[in-house]
Amino acid sequence: MDRHAGEAALLEDAALTRAAQAGEVAALGLLLERHRAGMRAVALSILGPGPDVDDVVQDAAVTALRRVGDVRDPAAVGAWLRMIVRNASLSLVRGSVPSRPIDDLHLPSLGAGPEEWLERHTLRNWIWEAMEELSPVLRLPMVLRYFSNGATSYERIAEACGVPVGTVRSRLSQGRAKLAAALATTADARHGDTAQRVRASRAEARETLAAAESGRFGALLTERWSPEIALLRGNVPVGGRRVLTRGMDSDLEAGVRQRLVHAVAGRSLVVWEMDLLSPVDNPDHCPPSVAWVMTLDGAGRPHRLRLLHPRPVAALQALTTV
Numbered sequence: 001m002d003r004h005a006g007e008a009a010l011l012e013d014a015a016l017t018r019a020a021q022a023g024e025v026a027a028l029g030l031l032l033e034r035h036r037a038g039m040r041a042v043a044l045s046i047l048g049p050g051p052d053v054d055d056v057v058q059d060a061a062v063t064a065l066r067r068v069g070d071v072r073d074p075a076a077v078g079a080w081l082r083m084i085v086r087n088a089s090l091s092l093v094r095g096s097v098p099s100r101p102i103d104d105l106h107l108p109s110l111g112a113g114p115e116e117w118l119e120r121h122t123l124r125n126w127i128w129e130a131m132e133e134l135s136p137v138l139r140l141p142m143v144l145r146y147f148s149n150g151a152t153s154y155e156r157i158a159e160a161c162g163v164p165v166g167t168v169r170s171r172l173s174q175g176r177a178k179l180a181a182a183l184a185t186t187a188d189a190r191h192g193d194t195a196q197r198v199r200a201s202r203a204e205a206r207e208t209l210a211a212a213e214s215g216r217f218g219a220l221l222t223e224r225w226s227p228e229i230a231l232l233r234g235n236v237p238v239g240g241r242r243v244l245t246r247g248m249d250s251d252l253e254a255g256v257r258q259r260l261v262h263a264v265a266g267r268s269l270v271v272w273e274m275d276l277l278s279p280v281d282n283p284d285h286c287p288p289s290v291a292w293v294m295t296l297d298g299a300g301r302p303h304r305l306r307l308l309h310p311r312p313v314a315a316l317q318a319l320t321t322v
Contacts, residue, residue, distance in 0.1 A: 010075040011075070012034075013031065013034070013074065013075055013076075013077050013078060014074035014075040014077075015074075016028075016030050016031045016034075016077075017031065017068065017071055017074035017075075017077045018074055020068045021068055021069050021071070021074075023126065025065070025180075025183050025184070028064060028065060028068060029180075031064070031077060031081070032061050032064065032081070034078075035077075035078045035081045035082070036057065038078060038081075038082055039057050039060055039081055039082055039084075039085045040053060040057055040085075042082045042085045042086050042089065043056045043057055043085050043089050046086065046089035046090060046093065047089050047092065047093070051169070052089075052092060055169060055172075055173075056085055056088045056089050056092065057085060058172075058173065058176050059088055059145075060081060060084045060085045060088060061176065062146055062176055062179070063084050063088075063146070064081060064084065065127065066127065066146065067084075124194045124195065125191035125192060125193060125194050126183065126186065126191050127183070128191070128192065128194045128266055128267075129186045129191045129192065130179055130182035130183045130185075130186050131143065131179065131182075131266060132266060132267055132268060133178075133182035133185065133186060134175060134178050134179065134182065135178075136268070136269075136295070137161075137171065138171055138174055138175040138178060139175070139266075139268070139269060140157075140160065140161060140269065140293070140295075141157045141160075141161060141168055141171045141172055141175060142172065142175040142176075142179065143264060143266065143269055143271065144156065144157045144160060144271070144293070145157060145172055147264045147271070148262070148264060148271050148273060148291065149261070149262045149273055150262075150273055150289055150291060150308075151271070151273075151291050151293070151308050154168045154169065156308060157172075159234070159308060160234070160293055160306050160308055161234065161235070162232075162233070162234020162235040162236065163234070192267065194265070197265045197266075197267075198263055198264070198265045200265070201263045201264075201265035201270055201272070202260060202263045204224075205260045205263060205272045205292075206260060207220075208220060209258055209259075209260065212248050212249075212252060213252060213257070215249075217244075217245055217248045217249065218241070218245040221241050221244060221245065222241070224301060224302075225241075225301050225302045225303075226297045226299075226301045226302060226303040228240075228297075228303060229241055229244070229302060229303060229304070229305065230303075230304055230305070231243055231244055231305050231306075231307070232304055232305065232306050233306075234306075244305070251286070254279065254282075254285060255278075255279030255280075255281075255282070255285075256276060256277065256278060256279065256285060256286050257276075257277040258274040258275065258276055258277070258290065259274060259275045259277060260272060260273075260274055261273050261274060261275050261289075267296070267300070268295065268296050269293075269294070269295055269296065270292075270293075270294045270296060270302070271291055271292065271293050271294070272291070272292040272294070273289065273290075273291045273292075274289060274290050274291070274292070275288065275289055276288055276289055276290050276309070287309040289309055290307055290308065290309040291307070291308040291309070292305060292306075292307060293305070293306040293307075293308060294306075
């Protein structure tokens with residue numbers, strides 16, 4: 001490519017990036033097509049041939065949708081896309097699979113991560129409107145993969161959904177395709193205020209923890225959660241209100257406390273990610289974190305709850321055998 005052609009390509013990249021930042025998903029699609037070969041080459045160089053290459057490139061496309069507003073040099077969007085792929089590929093080799101750009105991209109600070117981006121980015125409400133168009137089977141893995149902090153790996157998502165890792169890969173692939181179609185169909189729809197919903201969910205999480213510490217967790221469940229609330233292990237119910245109340249009270253009596261660190265809130269699915277604080281005299285009492293993954297009923301009340309942390313099976317067995 002001669003110098004003039006290279007300059008023209010950079011100018012076109014810049015124009016498409018600005019259009020994508022203004023909310024034109026078609027422009028983002030063109031950018032991805034222009035740079036797909038380079039993105040794939042990066043993945044191949046790190047991972048070698050195999051299905052992980054396609055997964056990483058597809059993940060990068062969704063990450064680009066969520067983070068295109070962060071690009072500070074629109075003409076350098078190709079390097080930004082390749083760095084997303086490189087970071088995800090290296091993380092996959094190390095055994096984890098975050099799909100977000102790394103700090104040396106010179107992006108603005110995002111504070112709390114995806115949550116902060118959702119409050120700033122002009123596409124946030126549209127993206128969440130499109131997410132609500134997905135079936136529950138596809139929505140849960142998509143939300144955990146792209147919007148949670150600690151439940152992004154295939155293994156954690158498989159645990160939440162009660163399915164094999166291979167099924168998670170398949171559902172994410174379907175979810176990405178369905179999301180692209182849903183973005184087109186919801187372009188002119190009325191979009192809810194995602195930032196307001198997240199703020200309200202944070203407040204609800206803190207009120208829930210405060211109620212638990214004051215001995216009112218059971219009363220709060222009665223007031224605010226569905227009468228049919230069920231605790232699930234994968235897709236299997238293992239208890240209801242009584243088990244949840246007993247488990248929370250038992251943890252508090254043992255000196256365990258929870259602290260909200262991240263919230264994701266859609267109309268039908270909410271995730272509260274908590275730090276778990278063990279008693280000072282028993283620092284290994286519990287895992288370091290837990291995610292409350294809640295499916296809401298038609299009235300917006302928690303209806304199904306999944307608890308995810310490094311030892312979920314043992315924790316739930318303890319609850320259900322007391």
